[in-house]
Amino acid sequence: MLRILLIDDTEKKVGRLKAALVEAGFEVIEESGLTIDLPARVETVRPDVVLIDTESPGRDVMEQVILVSRDRPRPIVMFTDEHDPGVMRQAIQAGVSAYIVEGIHAARLQPILDVAMARFESDQALKAQLQARDQQLAERKRIELAKGLLMKMKDCNEEQAYTLMRRQAMSKQQKLIQVAEQIIAMSDLLG
Amino acid sequence: MNNDFPPTPLAWVNGSDAPEKHSLDIGFMALSDCASVVVAATQGFAQPYGLTLNLKRQSSWAGLRDKLVSGELDAAHSLYGLIYAVHLGIGGTSATDMAVLMGLNQNAQGINLSSALQRQGVTSPEALERFVHQSSTKLTFAQTFPTGTHAMWLYYWLASQGIHPLHDVNSVVVPPAQMTAHLKAGRIDGFCAGEPWSADAVEQGNGFTLATSQSIWPDHPEKVLGCTRAFVEQYPNTARALVMAILAASRFIEHSPENRRSTAQLLSGKAYLDAPLSSIEPRLLGDYHDGLGNHWHDPCALSLHDQGRANLPYLSDGMWFMTQFRRWGLLRKDPDYLGVARQVQQLALYRDAASALGVPCDVRNMRSSLLIDGIEWDGSDPAAYARSFRLHALADWPAALAHH
Numbered sequence: 135m136l137r138i139l140l141i142d143d144t145e146k147k148v149g150r151l152k153a154a155l156v157e158a159g160f161e162v163i164e165e166s167g168l169t170i171d172l173p174a175r176v177e178t179v180r181p182d183v184v185l186i187d188t189e190s191p192g193r194d195v196m197e198q199v200i201l202v203s204r205d206r207p208r209p210i211v212m213f214t215d216e217h218d219p220g221v222m223r224q225a226i227q228a229g230v231s232a233y234i235v236e237g238i239h240a241a242r243l244q245p246i247l248d249v250a251m252a253r254f255e256s257d258q259a260l261k262a263q264l265q266a267r268d269q270q271l272a273e274r275k276r277i278e279l280a281k282g283l284l285m286k287m288k289d290c291n292e293e294q295a296y297t298l299m300r301r302q303a304m305s306k307q308q309k310l311i312q313v314a315e316q317i318i319a320m321s322d323l324l325g
Numbered sequence: 326m327n328n329d330f331p332p333t334p335l336a337w338v339n340g341s342d343a344p345e346k347h348s349l350d351i352g353f354m355a356l357s358d359c360a361s362v363v364v365a366a367t368q369g370f371a372q373p374y375g376l377t378l379n380l381k382r383q384s385s386w387a388g389l390r391d392k393l394v395s396g397e398l399d400a401a402h403s404l405y406g407l408i409y410a411v412h413l414g415i416g417g418t419s420a421t422d423m424a425v426l427m428g429l430n431q432n433a434q435g436i437n438l439s440s441a442l443q444r445q446g447v448t449s450p451e452a453l454e455r456f457v458h459q460s461s462t463k464l465t466f467a468q469t470f471p472t473g474t475h476a477m478w479l480y481y482w483l484a485s486q487g488i489h490p491l492h493d494v495n496s497v498v499v500p501p502a503q504m505t506a507h508l509k510a511g512r513i514d515g516f517c518a519g520e521p522w523s524a525d526a527v528e529q530g531n532g533f534t535l536a537t538s539q540s541i542w543p544d545h546p547e548k549v550l551g552c553t554r555a556f557v558e559q560y561p562n563t564a565r566a567l568v569m570a571i572l573a574a575s576r577f578i579e580h581s582p583e584n585r586r587s588t589a590q591l592l593s594g595k596a597y598l599d600a601p602l603s604s605i606e607p608r609l610l611g612d613y614h615d616g617l618g619n620h621w622h623d624p625c626a627l628s629l630h631d632q633g634r635a636n637l638p639y640l641s642d643g644m645w646f647m648t649q650f651r652r653w654g655l656l657r658k659d660p661d662y663l664g665v666a667r668q669v670q671q672l673a674l675y676r677d678a679a680s681a682l683g684v685p686c687d688v689r690n691m692r693s694s695l696l697i698d699g700i701e702w703d704g705s706d707p708a709a710y711a712r713s714f715r716l717h718a719l720a721d722w723p724a725a726l727a728h729h
Contacts, residue, residue: 262348263346263347263348266347266348266377267347267348267375267377269377270347270348270372270375270376270377273369273372274369274372274373277369277372296369297577297580297584300368300369300577300584300587301583301584301587303367303368303591304364304367304368304587304588304590304591305586305587305590305591306590307590307591307593307594307595307596307597308367309367309368309369310367310368310369311369
């Protein structure tokens with residue numbers, strides 16, 4: 135059974151969304167959205183989905199969503215009356231997986247949540263790939279820096295420098311990046 | 326609008342041959358022939374192609390297979406026979422289209438017997454054949470996977486000595502790193518596995534090497550870089566970049582004896598083989614001692630590159646494993662040997678990668694080999710080849726003929 139953290143940020147529809155969710159068979163933990171520390175609640179409750187019910191998402195709500203996306207990523211679905219496309223874009227950028235305007239029907243909840251979770255998973259995979267790519271580019275730069283330093287120190291060519299670094303790394307059961315960092319640190323020390 | 330939101334991957338892939346996926350989970354087993362994969366991942370061979378390789382050590386071939394099929398692993402150091410068994414739907418999984426991206430090595434597996442058999446004078450193939458047919462106890466041999474290369478080398482070698490592998494001895498599956506312990510405990514009488522576990526059995530005084538796999542077939546196909554067909558189709562640039570990174574690493578390892586020695590030191594690390602250097606290094610350099618007092622330098626020891634000859638995924642190499650599945654009754658009828666091999670062996674992709682690196686490529690798709698029993702294999706008539714053996718378990722042959 136899906137566990138849903140329901141953030142009620144509206145006075146108009148109190149209880150209505152919760153009733154629909156319970157009817158559709160979800161486990162619902164309901165919170166008022168006015169004073170909540172959302173990342174902390176997500177950490178404690180560990181919901182499968184965070185659902186925010188709001189008339190119009192304001193700055194405070196967006197801020198909370200950004201914090202959750204950064205620190206405790208979860209699929210977030212936002213139900214709202216706000217039609218403004220600008221607000222919708224802001225919400226998506228903040229990390230909302232699905233932005234639903236009006237019309238809450240129990241029968242539609244499951245497909246909406248399914249889409250939100252699928253979207254969330256693909257976003258997470260993409261983020262991990264981008265992070266890996268950033269790290270890989272950074273490592274490559276450090277290795278090339280170390281190679282250049284070694285070429286000067288040993289008065290050798292590029293291939294010889296790589297081979298020296300690799301043999302050193304392998305004989306110490308280390309990665310090439312570790313030896314590169316050692317060479318850079320040594321070079322800094324010797325000025 | 327802020328610009329922090331990550332662009333879609335297509336924004337930087339379109340119109341280039343950049344990899345579609347940058348971070349790959351690569352499975353491997355703790356064996357000396359995983360060297361090119363480990364060196365590629367740790368020694369900066371993948372970054373120039375835009376890849377990060379995350380090594381994932383596996384404890385059994387069955388586990389590795391399941392993760393490869395489920396997609397938890399993107400690609401893996403795999404047994405030739407494992408990839409073909411999954412593709413054909415033999416064994417624990419339903420058929421899944423698979424791909425061999427490149428060969429990772431030739432040679433360097435071994436058949437070993439226990440010290441207990443040695444004490445009984447069973448130290449030659451002839452003595453083993455006599456023991457098997459005259460003793461009342463049935464010997465138990467371990468291999469590493471029911472359709473794997475070790476099962477096929479063990480069966481082929483036993484049969485070449487007149488021992489029927491399915492009738493005359495028992496066969497069990499044991500993960501390679503556990504062979505020595507099982508041999509020592511007397512739970513098995515012999516085993517066939519990859520290095521360093523043969524050398525380790527000798528080194529620890531638990532057994533001796535009776536035959537090397539290269540004595541069965543010099544320069545035989547062994548481990549491959551395997552993945553699902555879906556992976557190659559979804560990420561063709563990534564697959565080619567991965568082959569280039571590992572091919573470059575294999576060339577580096579074989580560039581000098583110093584590089585081979587450093588590779589042995591890396592492999593002995595806890596995260597990789599977690600085995601003593603003394604079990605890994607000698608045979609990685611071709612220096613064998615068999616535990617019976619014989620020493621030799623083997624010209625057909627572990628080959629990871631050999632100017633690309635160890636890496637080209639020949640169609641005939643893939644087909645051979647299907648002929649042996651047929652021979653031993655794992656396939657009930659002849660598959661479309663050539664058609665299946667053409668689907669699985671990613672020859673065009675390999676040739677692209679190799680030529681980009683300046684690695685020579687044989688223009689032929691088949692190669693010809695002479696095996697220990699004097700029978701030649703060149704891939705030309707696989708169905709007839711599968712039926713040509715005196716000892717076999719062909720399912721559709723009359724049972725009475727099977728023992729002759």
